Amino acid sequence: MSDDRRSAPLIAPPPVVALAGWLLPGLGYWLIGQRVRGVTIGLTIIVMYVSGLLIAGVRVIDVPTYNEKGQKLHNASLTNEIRAKPWSIAQVMAGPMAVASGAASIWAAEPDETTGQPRGVRTHVRIPEIATLYTAVAGMLNLLAIIDAASRAGREAK
Amino acid sequence: MSFLPTVLVSNFIAQSSSVDMSYIPFLRPLPIWNYWYLLLFPLCAGVAIVYKSIKCRHMSQVPWEASVIALWIVLGMSGAALALAIVVGYVAK
Numbered sequence: 001m002s003d004d005r006r007s008a009p010l011i012a013p014p015p016v017v018a019l020a021g022w023l024l025p026g027l028g029y030w031l032i033g034q035r036v037r038g039v040t041i042g043l044t045i046i047v048m049y050v051s052g053l054l055i056a057g058v059r060v061i062d063v064p065t066y067n068e069k070g071q072k073l074h075n076a077s078l079t080n081e082i083r084a085k086p087w088s089i090a091q092v093m094a095g096p097m098a099v100a101s102g103a104a105s106i107w108a109a110e111p112d113e114t115t116g117q118p119r120g121v122r123t124h125v126r127i128p129e130i131a132t133l134y135t136a137v138a139g140m141l142n143l144l145a146i147i148d149a150a151s152r153a154g155r156e157a158k
Numbered sequence: 159m160s161f162l163p164t165v166l167v168s169n170f171i172a173q174s175s176s177v178d179m180s181y182i183p184f185l186r187p188l189p190i191w192n193y194w195y196l197l198l199f200p201l202c203a204g205v206a207i208v209y210k211s212i213k214c215r216h217m218s219q220v221p222w223e224a225s226v227i228a229l230w231i232v233l234g235m236s237g238a239a240l241a242l243a244i245v246v247g248y249v250a251k
Contacts, residue, residue, distance in 0.1 A: 036217045037211055037212075037217055040207065040211045040217065040220065041207075041208050041211045041212070044204050044207045044208050044211075045204075045208060047204070048200075048201070048204040051200065053184055054183055054184065054188070055187065055188050055197060056187040056188070057182075057184055057185050057186055057187055058184050058185070104184070108184075108185060119185060120184070120185040120186070121185065121186045121187065123187055125191060126191075126194040127187045127188060127190065127191065127194055127197075128187065130194055130197045130198070130201075131187070133201065134197075134201060137201065137204070137205060138204075141204075141205065141208040141209075144208070144209075144212060145208065145212060148212045
């Protein structure tokens with residue numbers, strides 16, 4: 001691997017780089033011309049997040065204001081729900097794939113029409129704890145990458 | 159020390175005996191109840207790769223630097239686990 005600092009044809013402003021980094025992990029670096037860094041970080045974060053879902057299923061994603069049966073809690077306060085599920089903040093930092101897996105988690109929590117059981121199983125042993133760690137750490141690392149890419153974009157613009 | 163997890167897992171399996179627990183990707187968990195700690199190694203590797211990709215000036219430095227820090231994370235966690243096991247063993251006496 002050689003030095004990946006290539007001159008980008010157009011320097012994207014830091015907010016655009018940050019938003020791109022959230023939309024697709026590593027895309028922020030790609031926009032500022034650091035493609036090897038972007039691909040390495042993006043692929044690692046995506047693999048880590050998807051691994052978490054493969055280890056314990058989509059139900060490791062705890063969506064605030066939804067209960068364990070996938071029903072919307074209309075009277076629940078969002079701040080109280082986030083306080084009860086703080087790892088959801090870290091998970092959502094992984095980008096739209098976190099939002100999509102949250103929707104899948106709600107779907108998997110709903111009972112199947114034929115069996116009456118939830119579509120996805122939620123266990124309370126160590127495996128889901130590790131899987132939650134995978135998804136939350138992936139989100140936190142993406143936040144770190146977003147901040148770094150935006151900061152580099154700011155320095156390049158000067 | 160491996161008694162407690164085994165009891166928990168067997169209780170879990172007994173309680174969920176009516177539920178089919180065969181692995182279905184994204185819907186049911188991997189049946190690796192007694193080997194969960196092995197999952198910490200890829201996590202350490204991922205953290206090390208991303209951290210060093212952010213930190214290193216040149217990407218050519220990342221493979222070596224990430225390997226070293228991944229090893230340090232594993233050693234640190236093993237040390238912490240050993241220390242905790244000694245403390246728990248001492249308190250349990």
